[in-house]
Amino acid sequence: MQSLDAELEDARRLAIDDLADAIESIGFECTRCGACCTGEAEDDHTATVFPDEVRDLEESDEYDGDYDWRDIARPMPYGLSENEAGDLEGETFEWALQTDDCGDCTFYEEDDSGTGACTAHGDRPLICQTYPFSVALSGTSQPMGEAVDEAGVVRAHECEGLGRDISRDDAEDLARALKERAVRELEEAIAVRDEYEPASPAPGEVVVHDSEGPKRIDGTPLEE
Numbered sequence: 001m002q003s004l005d006a007e008l009e010d011a012r013r014l015a016i017d018d019l020a021d022a023i024e025s026i027g028f029e030c031t032r033c034g035a036c037c038t039g040e041a042e043d044d045h046t047a048t049v050f051p052d053e054v055r056d057l058e059e060s061d062e063y064d065g066d067y068d069w070r071d072i073a074r075p076m077p078y079g080l081s082e083n084e085a086g087d088l089e090g091e092t093f094e095w096a097l098q099t100d101d102c103g104d105c106t107f108y109e110e111d112d113s114g115t116g117a118c119t120a121h122g123d124r125p126l127i128c129q130t131y132p133f134s135v136a137l138s139g140t141s142q143p144m145g146e147a148v149d150e151a152g153v154v155r156a157h158e159c160e161g162l163g164r165d166i167s168r169d170d171a172e173d174l175a176r177a178l179k180e181r182a183v184r185e186l187e188e189a190i191a192v193r194d195e196y197e198p199a200s201p202a203p204g205e206v207v208v209h210d211s212e213g214p215k216r217i218d219g220t221p222l223e224e
């Protein structure tokens with residue numbers, strides 16, 4: 001397997017035209033089914049959000065300061081354990097979009113007819129802008145759902161909107177976001193690798209390591 005640094009170089013060399021060709025050949029149109037925004041059975045919705053994306057959502061004019069860090073993001077649950085009191089504790093890497101009581105993304109809403117909508121649409125994270133696609137590079141995240149199709153380095157994950165016609169402009173916009181996401185994910189992974197020092201959280205405490213260093217669950221740096 002290549003190093004993360006080599007994968008990052010590959011991601012930076014991805015050609016938008018090639019990615020757009022692949023997306024066009026697979027085809028995609030969002031049906032607003034909400035499957036990529038909601039939890040499944042026992043599993044809460046889990047989608048990576050970068051620290052600057054959390055801040056963009058905190059500062060968005062749309063929410064007028066209604067959301068703080070913890071309303072938007074939760075520690076990525078992988079690697080955390082539950083103590084006797086039922087609280088999560090330990091160290092983890094990166095953040096996931098916060099979920100509501102049903103395990104759905106906190107920004108997901110359905111109208112009376114059951115049609116879903118993203119209330120964060122203009123500020124939604126790159127992983128949401130690019131669903132159901134990913135690139136086949138190690139160190140990049142794979143969204144929820146199995147990969148069901150592949151064209152070049154582009155993978156498509158389970159989604160009822162696959163196979164539908166997509167315009168060239170939309171395919172190119174998606175390709176640009178997909179490349180940006182791959183580069184950002186690898187930059188994040190490299191920064192976490194380079195900055196990581198064990199934090200020894202206290203019982204009942206969670207420490208999240210992201211590209212900016214170790215943080216508490218409210219997004220403040222651990223050393224403050």
Ligand code: SF4
Nearest residue numbers: 037105107108118128
């Ligand atoms: S931010 Fe929007 S698009 Fe992303 S998972 Fe939440 S509701 Fe869906």
